Amino acid sequence: MINPDIYREMGLSDTEYQQIVGILGREPTETELGMYAVMWSEHCGYKYSRPILALFKNYREAQEKGALENAGVIPLNDRLGIVFKMESHNHPSAVEPFQGAATGVGGILRDIFTMGARPIANLNSLRFGEIEGGDECARNRFLFEHVVDGIQHYGNCVGVPTVAGEVMFHKSYAGNPLVNAMAVGVVDLDGIASAAAHGLGNPVLYVGSSTGKDGIHGATFASVELGPDSENRRPNVQMGDPFMEKLLIEATLEALATGDVVGIQDMGAAGLTCSTCETATKGGTGMRIDVSKVPQRETGMTPYEVMLSESQERMLAICRKGTEERVASIFRKWELNAVVVGEVTDDGIVHVWNGDKLAAEIPAKSLTDDCPTYQLETAEPEYIRTVQAFDPLSVPEPADYNAALEMLLASPTIASKEWVTHQYDSMVQTQTALGPGDGDAAVLRIRETQMGIALKTDGNGRYCYLDPFVGGQIAVAEAARNVVCVGARPVAVTDCLNFANPEKPSNFWQFKRAVEGIANATEIFGTPVVSGNVSFYNETPDGPIHPTPVIGMLGILDDVNRCCGAGFEEEGEVLVLLRAGNDSCGGLGGSEYLSRIHGIEAGKPPMIDLEAEKRLHSCLLEAIADRLIVSAHDCSDGGLSVCLAESCFYKNLGAVALIRSDKLGGLQASAILFGEEQSRILVSLRNERHLKRIESIADKYGVQALWVGSVGGDHLRITLDGKDLINSPVSQLQAIWRNAIANIMTREN
Amino acid sequence: MKFGVVRFPGSNCDQDAYYVLRDVFGKQVDYIWHQERDVKGYDCIVLPGGFSYGDYLRTGAIARFSPVMEAVIAHAQKGKFLIGICNGFQVLCESHLLPGALVRNTGLKFVCRHVYLRVENASTPWTNSAKVGQVLRIPVAHGEGRYVAEPETLQKLNETGRILFRYCDDKGNISEAGNPNGSMEGIAGIANESFNVLGMMPHPERASEKMLQSADGKVIFDSIIKTLLLQ
Numbered sequence: 009m010i011n012p013d014i015y016r017e018m019g020l021s022d023t024e025y026q027q028i029v030g031i032l033g034r035e036p037t038e039t040e041l042g043m044y045a046v047m048w049s050e051h052c053g054y055k056y057s058r059p060i061l062a063l064f065k066n067y068r069e070a071q072e073k074g075a076l077e078n079a080g081v082i083p084l085n086d087r088l089g090i091v092f093k094m095e096s097h098n099h100p101s102a103v104e105p106f107q108g109a110a111t112g113v114g115g116i117l118r119d120i121f122t123m124g125a126r127p128i129a130n131l132n133s134l135r136f137g138e139i140e141g142g143d144e145c146a147r148n149r150f151l152f153e154h155v156v157d158g159i160q161h162y163g164n165c166v167g168v169p170t171v172a173g174e175v176m177f178h179k180s181y182a183g184n185p186l187v188n189a190m191a192v193g194v195v196d197l198d199g200i201a202s203a204a205a206h207g208l209g210n211p212v213l214y215v216g217s218s219t220g221k222d223g224i225h226g227a228t229f230a231s232v233e234l235g236p237d238s239e240n241r242r243p244n245v246q247m248g249d250p251f252m253e254k255l256l257i258e259a260t261l262e263a264l265a266t267g268d269v270v271g272i273q274d275m276g277a278a279g280l281t282c283s284t285c286e287t288a289t290k291g292g293t294g295m296r297i298d299v300s301k302v303p304q305r306e307t308g309m310t311p312y313e314v315m316l317s318e319s320q321e322r323m324l325a326i327c328r329k330g331t332e333e334r335v336a337s338i339f340r341k342w343e344l345n346a347v348v349v350g351e352v353t354d355d356g357i358v359h360v361w362n363g364d365k366l367a368a369e370i371p372a373k374s375l376t377d378d379c380p381t382y383q384l385e386t387a388e389p390e391y392i393r394t395v396q397a398f399d400p401l402s403v404p405e406p407a408d409y410n411a412a413l414e415m416l417l418a419s420p421t422i423a424s425k426e427w428v429t430h431q432y433d434s435m436v437q438t439q440t441a442l443g444p445g446d447g448d449a450a451v452l453r454i455r456e457t458q459m460g461i462a463l464k465t466d467g468n469g470r471y472c473y474l475d476p477f478v479g480g481q482i483a484v485a486e487a488a489r490n491v492v493c494v495g496a497r498p499v500a501v502t503d504c505l506n507f508a509n510p511e512k513p514s515n516f517w518q519f520k521r522a523v524e525g526i527a528n529a530t531e532i533f534g535t536p537v538v539s540g541n542v543s544f545y546n547e548t549p550d551g552p553i554h555p556t557p558v559i560g561m562l563g564i565l566d567d568v569n570r571c572c573g574a575g576f577e578e579e580g581e582v583l584v585l586l587r588a589g590n591d592s593c594g595g596l597g598g599s600e601y602l603s604r605i606h607g608i609e610a611g612k613p614p615m616i617d618l619e620a621e622k623r624l625h626s627c628l629l630e631a632i633a634d635r636l637i638v639s640a641h642d643c644s645d646g647g648l649s650v651c652l653a654e655s656c657f658y659k660n661l662g663a664v665a666l667i668r669s670d671k672l673g674g675l676q677a678s679a680i681l682f683g684e685e686q687s688r689i690l691v692s693l694r695n696e697r698h699l700k701r702i703e704s705i706a707d708k709y710g711v712q713a714l715w716v717g718s719v720g721g722d723h724l725r726i727t728l729d730g731k732d733l734i735n736s737p738v739s740q741l742q743a744i745w746r747n748a749i750a751n752i753m754t755r756e757n
Numbered sequence: 758m759k760f761g762v763v764r765f766p767g768s769n770c771d772q773d774a775y776y777v778l779r780d781v782f783g784k785q786v787d788y789i790w791h792q793e794r795d796v797k798g799y800d801c802i803v804l805p806g807g808f809s810y811g812d813y814l815r816t817g818a819i820a821r822f823s824p825v826m827e828a829v830i831a832h833a834q835k836g837k838f839l840i841g842i843c844n845g846f847q848v849l850c851e852s853h854l855l856p857g858a859l860v861r862n863t864g865l866k867f868v869c870r871h872v873y874l875r876v877e878n879a880s881t882p883w884t885n886s887a888k889v890g891q892v893l894r895i896p897v898a899h900g901e902g903r904y905v906a907e908p909e910t911l912q913k914l915n916e917t918g919r920i921l922f923r924y925c926d927d928k929g930n931i932s933e934a935g936n937p938n939g940s941m942e943g944i945a946g947i948a949n950e951s952f953n954v955l956g957m958m959p960h961p962e963r964a965s966e967k968m969l970q971s972a973d974g975k976v977i978f979d980s981i982i983k984t985l986l987l988q
Contacts, residue, residue: 160867164898165808167769251767251811343766433869433898435963436806438773441970453968455776569968 010035018045019232024380031374039312039360039367043375046278046316047285050544053379056510057542060520063527066536080538081123081200082500082562084454089197090461091125094133094190094504094560096543101158101187103238104245105151109158111248112189114320117168118274121257122323124201124264125193128437129452130163132173132189133465133504133558137182139420139752148177151185153753158248159189160431165250166257170432171443171450172463176421180469183548184234188504188541190465190560194454201264203273204290205352210270211332212284212297212350215339216256216322220305222247223279223318233509233545252321252344259342260323266338268331275322281315281375283324284350285358288372291326296359297350299367311360311367326352386520387513395474398610400596405678409649409726409733412605414744416646416682417653419604423748424657445658446573448493448642449561453568460568462496464561468645469554471613474598476518476555478613480525482686485621486644487561488533492625493640493689495572495632496563501530503540503559508552510544518555519544526557532618533625535561572632574641575658576719581638581692583665583716584702585648587672588624589687591615594672594679600645601682616686620710624687627709631691634705636698643688649681649734651690653724657742662721667728671714677728692719758985760786761799763829763845765820770806770843770962777962778803782978789825796828800985801838804829804845806898806960816859816901817847826852838882838981839954843899846946846956855949855956856914857906862899863939869898871971872937874945874959875925878918881948882984883955886976892929893922893973895959897937902958904940904947914947922946922957 015025018041028036028044036044050056062068066080081089097112113130120127134155137148152175163170168191205212223246263269271291273283280302288295299314309317327335332348339346353359358375360368371378406412416422429444441460442451449464466487472479488498503526508515530537546553565571589595596602597611631637639658643651648665656663672680693702699715706713724741726734762774771788778786789796796802809820820826826848833839833854841849849855862868876884876891887893906914914920923943926935931943938958946957961974 164867164869164900165767165769165811167807249811251808251813254769254808255766430870431867433867435869435896435898435960435969436769436773438776438963438966438969441968446970 010041015041015045018042019049020045024048027380031371037368039315040370042312042316043281043368043370046281047375048379052278052282054542055379055381056384056544058381059383060523063523064537065531066538080500081195082538083197084459084564085457087197088454089195090192090562091120091123091195092190092192092502092560092562093119093539094188094502094558095541096504096506097187097189098184098506098543098546099234100245101155102184102234105154106158107245107247109155109187110162111246111320112187113159113162114248114250114253115276116189116191117166117253118276120191120193121260122201122203122272122274123195124199125195126261127168127191127193127257128439129192129450129463130168130170130189131463131465131560132159132170133467134173134175135181135186135469135556136177138177138179148182149753155185155187156428156431162248162250164433166254167436169434169436169440171434171440171452173465175425175428178469178554180551180554183550184546184553186506186556188558190502192463201269202271203287204271205287205293205295205326206270206291207352208354210326210329210352211348212295212352213325213327213332213335213346214302214349215325215346216344217249217252217319218303218305218345219314219317220319221309221313221317224313224316234548246318246320248320255342255344256321256323259339259344263325263335263338266335268328268335269325270328271326273324275324277318279316279318285372285375287324287326288358289376294353294355294357294372295350296353296361298361298363300363301347301349303345303347311362315360384510384516385513386517388517389514395610396612400593400602400611401676401679403602403606403608405676406605409677409681410736412682413649413653413734414741415604416600416650417741417745418748419600420749420752422600422646422650424746425749426746427749427753441568441571442494442573448490448574449563451494451565451568451571458567460565460571462491462494462563462565464490465558466490467556467558469556470598470603470609472522472555472557474611474613476521477525478616480522480557481529481616481618482613483557483559484526484529484533485616485618485686486642487559488535488625489642489689491561491563492628493572493574493642495570496565497629498533498535498561498563500562501535501537501559503537503557505540505542506546506553506556506558507544508547515552522555522557529618533622570632572637572640574655575639576655576661576663576692577638577659579661579720580695581719582696582699583663583718584691584693585714585716586624586627586689586691586706587687587712587714588620589617589685591685594675594683595647595685596679596683599647599682599684601647601678614684614686621687623709624689624711627706627711628689630705631702634701636693636702637691638694639692641690643690644684647682647684649726652726653741655690656724656738657745660738660742661719662723662738663717663719664721665717665726667716667726669729677733680728681726681733758784759799760784760801760803761789761796762786762803762805763789763791763825765791765809765823767809767811768805768807770960773962774803774805777965777978781965782982791823791825793825794828796832801981802829802832804841804848806843806845809844809848817844817851820848821851830854833954836951836953841956842960842962843958846958847901849954849956854954855947856910857904859901860903860905861901862903867900868937869896870937871896872959873925873927873935874922875929875931877920877923881921881952883948883977883980884921886979886983890929892925892927893976894971895961895964895974897959899958903938904944906941911942917950919948920944921948921955
């Protein structure tokens with residue numbers, strides 16, 4: 009009888025252990041127990057989230073058809089498709105930020121090229137604790153600096169540009185940063201690789217780096233809360249080698265092009281265990297492997313260690329019988345290991361041999377499809393009523409609007425992210441038409457077509473904290489809006505759902521409500537969730553993170569040359585606010601302004617009318633297609649004033665905005681300047697002549713087109729009902745915004 | 758006229774160089790595998806950017822010993838054309854085809870952004886389509902691009918007009934603010950004594966199409982193509 013402490017330590021409950029004994033009809037071996045523990049973790053098995061994820065229509069249908077592949081494929085034309093996926097690497101990054109972030113990038117890239125797609129872009133969505141402050145923030149700065157370093161190290165070396173993302177700072181992420189990596193690839197539609205092990209007797213090839221003792225039980229580590237002993241989890245963190253990954257990309261794509269590989273899967277979470285049992289399950293077959301044949305970094309590794317290692321840059325490839333030598337030679341040409349370690353069987357069992365000793369004998373399906381799922385309890389947290397009862401309009405007006413704007417521009421969440429993005433190679437592969445800071449989303453051209461794709465990630469933890477349903481809706485709406493601002497049609501979504509311990513009903517309620525919000529918005533926009541990842545247990549003894557679903561949006565441009573940036577281009581351009589939202593507080597609830605200037609995180613998040621939002625998208629896309637628009641920028645964090653300022657900074661141009669409050673619900677100045685009302689886009693037109701045309705397009709879609717002012721001079725001047733509220737030199741505002749993060753990071757370290 | 762782009766394991770701008778020559782300039786171009794020992798058929802060879810052999814040890818230090826480099830060095834010694842971009846420049850310095858060295862940026866961080874270059878000498882095979890003082894907007898992307906050399910070397914480079922490009926501001930002034938990596942004298946690109954070998958940190962292949970936000974890098978390819986045509 010196995011000591012219960014052993015399986016409990018691995019994260020299995022007593023009931024789950026009994027289930028395993030039931031499946032096997034005997035006590036499991038140590039290796040088998042480890043394999044179940046890791047595959048039945050939330051990270052691999054989605055045992056808590058699966059029932060909720062069924063709210064995503066695409067996910068549900070794919071699950072029913074048994075077609076949950078590594079990543080979704082979105083057709084671009086009749087020949088090419090786009091694959092994209094996002095994944096978290098939060099816990100590894102909390103204890104070992106450089107490697108944690110680096111291997112996050114590596115892992116998500118492998119998900120892309122295992123499908124036969126060439127990776128063309130990386131994005132990442134990052135959250136850290138506050139970085140402005142003394143020693144109490146030193147750890148947050150350390151994590152921020154080293155996560156960025158890990159991403160640049162891996163992404164730059166592997167030659168995939170990092171083109172977009174977001175970074176936000178909030179105290180709830182102290183000690184538990186969020187590191188969500190997204191990768192995008194382009195694939196020949198008739199060359200999509202399968203992850204199924206087909207064909208009795210087909211050889212199973214192990215390729216890539218050799219196996220070490222790193223990352224053992226990494227997936228299990230991702231499925232517990234962080235605590236004081238998390239530092240001891242550093243051996244659970246994987247070590248990455250981007251040079252190996254670069255070789256693996258080229259070798260894999262070359263091998264897949266031969267047609268000799270019937271199935272392939274990367275070894276990510278749960279390593280060999282996951283890749284063997286999942287490919288066998290998908291193929292409806294079994295698999296026999298011999299761990300003694302696996303290339304190993306050190307001698308004396310046990311089958312348990314080999315099966316659970318999460319060493320990076322490894323793949324499992326199933327070849328047509330007789331072609332294994334040819335396939336292996338491709339990998340060897342790229343100086344990578346390629347060894348036959350087993351073969352496909354037809355008994356539905358994964359047999360793990362260690363030489364002539366049997367180490368594990370498990371029905372493949374019992375590790376994957378038969379992972380127990382649970383309907384967890386939900387309960388609305390008590391704080392919700394209190395925070396929502398707060399009236400954001402009751403807050404006093406600031407004494408000086410210029411000073412308030414400057415404080416917002418200096419907020420690390422709003423400030424320029426150049427300190428980060430200049431460390432990333434955003435241009436390699438020469439496909440980046442709009443890179444970081446150029447537009448509301450990144451735009452990449454697709455070679456040998458006229459087309460382009462637009463990419464953006466979005467997610468606002470504060471909104472989700474105040475109302476996870478609305479926060480989920482807004483995450484989708486804002487990501488879609490950003491993609492529309494560069495002139496692309498939003499087409500599909502990947503998501504990364506970062507939440508706290510789901511076993512606490514209040515946390516699970518947040519999760520369920522956010523997923524409902526996302527499901528609702530993605531259905532209305534016709535942008536299905538095609539791939540994604542759930543990350544639970546993001547909490548420390550200091551408390552849970554803000555619920556933070558992050559949306560990765562893919563948009564398509566039929567003509568990439570028509571893409572539209574976010575900055576004013578020339579003096580004399582005419583400013584128009586396209587508005588389809590209508591929030592009674594002007595979007596002050598949950599705003600950066602309330603938090604930063606008044607230290608308040610309360611109110612309802614901005615209301616969102618998704619149908620109106622959709623009309624706004626159609627309106628702008630038509631105006632861009634009519635070549636009316638020079639620049640388009642979403643009004644989001646910091647509201648209209650920050651939006652105007654950011655568009656000025658691009659070419660250091662001034663602007664005058666003359667606003668009438670009666671056109672904006674008669675609200676107080678702070679709400680108009682800093683409120684984050686949704687469904688608003690600031691556009692600039694070449695000249696006055698285009699004003700009539702944009703008004704008539706807006707009219708057609710039921711969108712308000714509000715003349716705001718024009719581009720010119722060297723000041724940003726905003727007046728409300730004839731009164732100057734903001735009047736500052738653009739160069740001064742720009743310096744604050746551009747240098748804020750660099751100043752913090754050089755001053756404090 | 759035939760170009761060859763060397764592929765070391767870890768090269769990652771090899772495809773960019775290949776595409777720009779084939780698609781933008783319509784030239785014949787092949788990849789040359791790092792284990793190739795014969796590069797006779799090529800008029801101009803490109804050592805592309807990237808992280809050859811992972812850049813473990815020191816950037817460009819391992820690539821120098823690869824089989825293909827022996828042939829590439831012989832190619833250069835015959836007076837044939839060779840350009841090293843970014844990591845390729847590092848390999849050229851490590852191979853002693855160009856003097857000096859490229860070390861860690863003064864900012865200690867990788868830097869990827871558009872910078873401005875001033876053309877310092879327009880009477881070379883690589884710049885004959887440009888004008889002296891012309892300002893080019895071309896991106897850099899490197900962690901180790903700070904050019905350093907002994908005073909005598911710098912003096913010699915200056916005297917012989919072998920400094921082809923310097924970092925500058927958008928008006929063409931050489932300044933610290935325009936220098937992304939702390940290179941001595943703002944040096945961004947240099948040639949060997951006979952001007953058939955060019956090494957530069959900025960990436961002209963990333964700035965040869967308007968849709969990539971600058972086509973200023975074209976002038977370098979235009980120049981070498983003109984040179985080869987007139988040969």
